[in-house]
Amino acid sequence: MKVDRRAVKPYGDTINDGKVQMSFTLPLKAGREAEEAARILADKMGLEEVDIVGMKDLGEGFCFFILYGKLSHSVDVTTIKAAEIDTNTMDYYEINNFIKKEIGRKVTVVGACTGSDAHTVGLDSILNMKGYAGEYGLERYPEFNVYNLGSQVPNEKLIIKAVEIGADAILVSQVVTQKEIHIKNLTEFVELLEAEGLRDRFVLIVGGPRITLELAIELGFDAGFGRGTTPADVASYIVQTIVKRKKK
């Protein structure tokens, strides 16, 4: 039962059995043809011994499938270089001390749910007093100045505010992702900043349940925070990044 890290496969109950569960709908009526179509797709995905365990006609010419199979692909994890937040999370006290010692002035941040996004709960968990999962939000930190612009803030307005208050960091929240609306909105935000020559002034952060670090970096942000982020994660990142940049 030794894992070969150069060829990692999914695991059901025996090492390297490759077992994967999948479900999807095809725009085909339930029946032999649809079943075969599902099997062919699974095959193209690299599944072997495909077992279609559920097939259910949904009406309107659609059919839902549940299937299991053994994945022929494997992944060499020794070559994985996952982007990683290169700072470490400190706690409330450590962060305030760090600011006092290493920065010597209060840190100013501004946050907003931009575009048409009105999901403030996530951003509020990071910024508001109350915080998240029992941890205080940034407003509670004596060494932070926090501006929370709330929901549905146009990109321009957020940038103007950031400049006005001399923010160290801008925090953007994007929760709605249907039809990739967040990508559009975030790209526009970075382009606006760059057009104004303001990009390097700020630590630029985006967060939301569908945000990953990779995506954030790809879109031109410094960092991205997803599900389960705590205020301390974000505060730590901000203050350490400020200091790193100062040193450069």
Added chain:
Amino acid sequence: MKVDRRAVKPYGDTINDGKVQMSFTLPLKAGREAEEAARILADKMGLEEVDIVGMKDLGEGFCFFILYGKLSHSVDVTTIKAAEIDTNTMDYYEINNFIKKEIGRKVTVVGACTGSDAHTVGLDSILNMKGYAGEYGLERYPEFNVYNLGSQVPNEKLIIKAVEIGADAILVSQVVTQKEIHIKNLTEFVELLEAEGLRDRFVLIVGGPRITLELAIELGFDAGFGRGTTPADVASYIVQTIVKRKKK
């Protein structure tokens, strides 16, 4: 919203969006590396815009993932030739009449759960009086002679019995499929028959929840019946196949 039958893709809420749900476990601790490994595997399967919505450490160096993505593959259903049972299901009365008219004698069948398989409920649903889902089983049909040998019958014993009673059809049930035990057992059964030169004497049928027509044919059976099979499906197939063979 027109479906292009030459390039059918999974459907979430927009035609051709390709949306697929998947879950699996990797033998890696939860974390950025495991997440990236999951993403790479999804990528190899042809998924785009992979969204890892659940990652849960299971302990012992394992991690469970739930993800969604858009499948880049599609399937041309116009070229699908799904094997199809080439007989049509008649009802109890039709079947008995058919036997009287077209065969002119009672049809004899013998069934068993072979090898170490003790799951008799499926085979009993087809053979016993009581039947399945409100439909009578073959024992109830006046024109059928039924021998149900029950569970854990060695392949040899089933063949000897079939010869002894002059069976028209042999019905094998295989429910346990772990480690492909059914494939081994069914293959051995057909090889035994062939070695004895008896293969063509019988209509050879296998059934069970994980049995598909394709698999049955591949293994050398005439037909295979899966989930939800009714006694009438099987009886119809047997009697029509007998007549077809007679005509040849």
Added chain:
Amino acid sequence: MKDKLKIDRDLINRCRHASKAIADGIQPHIEENTTTAIERTVARLMGIDGVNSQGIPLPNVIVDHIKEVEGLGRGVFYRLGNAILKTGKNAREIAVDVANSRLSLFKLPMYGLNVIKQKIRPIAVEAVNSLRKIREKRTLLQEKYPPGAKPWLYVIVATGNIYEDVAQARAAARQGADIIAVIRSTAQSLLDYVPYGATTEGFGGTYATQENFRLMRNALDEVSAETGRYIQLVNYCSGLAMPEIAVMGAMERLDMMLNDAMYGILFRNINMKRTFIDQYFSRMINAFAGIIINTGEDNYLTTSDAVEEAHVVLASQFINEELALRSGLKHEQIGLGHAFEINPDIEDGFLMEIAQAQLVTMIFPDSPVKYMPPTKHMTGDIFKGYLMNGLFNLSSIMTGQSIQLLGMLTEAIHTPFLHDRALSIENAKYIFNNARHLQDEIRFTSNGRVQKRADTVLTEAVHLLEEVAEKGIMKAIEEGKFAVISRTPEGGRGMKGVIKKESDYFNPFIDLFKEELGI
């Protein structure tokens, strides 16, 4: 139904009493003012629809035209009626002419108000009659194709594209859904107009337009006929255009409308003065059209904790009830919002959930509760989510709910896929059937956890309502009494659309509806 909770009737009476005082406090404001949205609604009722060459809806064109010149203190009826009399054209033709600048209503000589009232009233009566016919058609159809048994299975479609929505809705209805709600594109409530025509580009939902209503209604009528079960259609009549959407819904035979007295204020930062006026008229239209409203108390629990703020939900239900009754809605038309949002990690959370669900059906026995599924605590763990939806369905059948908005296992991920919805229907059918008479079979232990919880929530609601009654609803909202959100009377969007009625203000529809509804 026996009182399983042994609740103190006196507490309920005090709640109702306080709610009356709250409504009394706001009623003068409602009656003294009109809004741009109400006047656009009048324009629509008079027959104006369509858009101008820049895509601006004609009701907006005509109302802005009048507002610009003389303000709206007399309402649009006066100028519009005059133009009809003078030109012999109908309202729509007049609006088109105005839009094309071929006509200014202020260039026409004026009849006296009484003449206009007298001569044009028949057009208004005709409009009201045609709405009545639509309502009657619903009654007929529901006799022919009786709706399914309660709890009704209520599912949403939200693809952004009305044609995909239609396919998904038809599939759902065939699978057993009783009610289809078309979710609106994000932030439509902030639009001070209603988009026009069939739309295929929305985010997180599909625009509410009259054409979209019609397309969906037709599709569902087909399925109703096919399945012999009348399928109800829902949309949203909240936001800056609430009365307009109400009338569109009445015209296209929607059956339910999301409509809450305070939702726009709290959750969309729409001006409160505006909202209170708009909700009154919009509800009158809903009432007349035989539409069941769905109030939005579930929204409190998306930002507040469901255990701590349970009493706010209940207090809001009392307020919504009282305001709805004043608009002529019958108890049967008041679908009060409630939601299964207690954190799933809480010990005995399920007991608290059933306590409150039972409490609501006890207090509002004739109002169908619209029970919302878990959303906030749903995660990417679709299996757990599916299970939480199952407990939610069980809570419903245990406590005798009426309108069950089915939870989606993918709530935390995306708007529902076709099979997500199918799975949710399967979930509800299984639970409802398998525990069909559970509510008849169980009693709650005297003075046990369930009864005590119900009592606590009710007691806290009394206190909140009495406090609000004392200081007035506007002040209370300003102080953040609801969902810890504070709004000022002058703040928020749409304040400019509030217009003081002049002494010769006239809106024939208010009177016609009032008469019909007996208010």
Added chain:
Amino acid sequence: MKDKLKIDRDLINRCRHASKAIADGIQPHIEENTTTAIERTVARLMGIDGVNSQGIPLPNVIVDHIKEVEGLGRGVFYRLGNAILKTGKNAREIAVDVANSRLSLFKLPMYGLNVIKQKIRPIAVEAVNSLRKIREKRTLLQEKYPPGAKPWLYVIVATGNIYEDVAQARAAARQGADIIAVIRSTAQSLLDYVPYGATTEGFGGTYATQENFRLMRNALDEVSAETGRYIQLVNYCSGLAMPEIAVMGAMERLDMMLNDAMYGILFRNINMKRTFIDQYFSRMINAFAGIIINTGEDNYLTTSDAVEEAHVVLASQFINEELALRSGLKHEQIGLGHAFEINPDIEDGFLMEIAQAQLVTMIFPDSPVKYMPPTKHMTGDIFKGYLMNGLFNLSSIMTGQSIQLLGMLTEAIHTPFLHDRALSIENAKYIFNNARHLQDEIRFTSNGRVQKRADTVLTEAVHLLEEVAEKGIMKAIEEGKFAVISRTPEGGRGMKGVIKKESDYFNPFIDLFKEELGI
């Protein structure tokens, strides 16, 4: 616990009375006979283990050796004891010599039985003492690491490979499982011996071998220490080797054993005369070892309908209870089988489920019910399956069950994957916590569906038991009274292993256990 069902105590008394009569009917048969399996067990207790060069277990070698020459009417103790005395070797060494044909027990001069009894009894006493020490170790460990709260989460591992099983079991225990059952490879119950050593090739389960027991016990002990929660280990002691496995389990500190008085007869077509004898001795060992048995009534419902045959389950529980008590098991050690197998499509099926679950805890208040999940009606729809498992968990917490065998969402597909089990644990934890005190908060309506159902089941059980008592258990089984399966007294496997005891038969362990257990 108050009697929520208002059941008629007299009916219960009649059931117990009939069960006693049934047990009385079979007791003489049990006492007059021994079996090859029992004699192998004696050999094991004397210290024989291991296999010969062809892989045949030494207990079989020695028993066959004796049987061949003189039959087993006197038991193996006599010849074995004699050999120990004569050769000065221990039992294991003697067995090895016999296996290698270096020794025949019949070539040795014989001591008289009394001499052997006297001289060799200390070896038997020593063996029993060492089992006692193992039991005491469990007690100590359970004091140090108290088991989790009830209902205990019971999950199975079944990879076929003991090393994979170990990894899966450790993971499950850390995730919150209280009990790990290692499912046996298919049809092990038909083996008239116990396989030897660590095994990695099983189908649908892993062979029950002493080495496998040991490996798993060690792994779980580690996790117990780590988590501070004693993790219980389960295996199967049914089939042709039931008493042997009982003793292996006692030696390796298993905590529970599947052990049913009639399972082998009905579901494995093992000869009934054989089974009744074997179950008696195997249970005595279980009793002494402080093991909780799990009876197998759930199996009835895999072939019979759970609504129609509910009373058979109950009747079998009464019989199992009575026979278990006669073997010296305490009520606390009798884990009676029950299963959530009502067709999910039945209206009010959930009410029937809770009626019976509640009935069982009422009738057998001190016996931990082992509640089995839905299996028969599980399909490839893993979502629905997960939900059914949720209702099953709810039924358990509503009715106060003790041992919860968690259902797998993939029940219809494969033996559990690592994450299937993790999901099942998550399911149970959520439901148990979220509805923790639901059982305290609900009462059932008087004479309602639940109470009536319980009454019906109990009444039918009385009739069945009284009928069985009258005709005798063997006859009743022959007539197919249980699970509609008919077996004849002479039919089935293993009949040849039944041996009439001679007057000088001797088995020191029966006496030692009886003494200790006070029977």
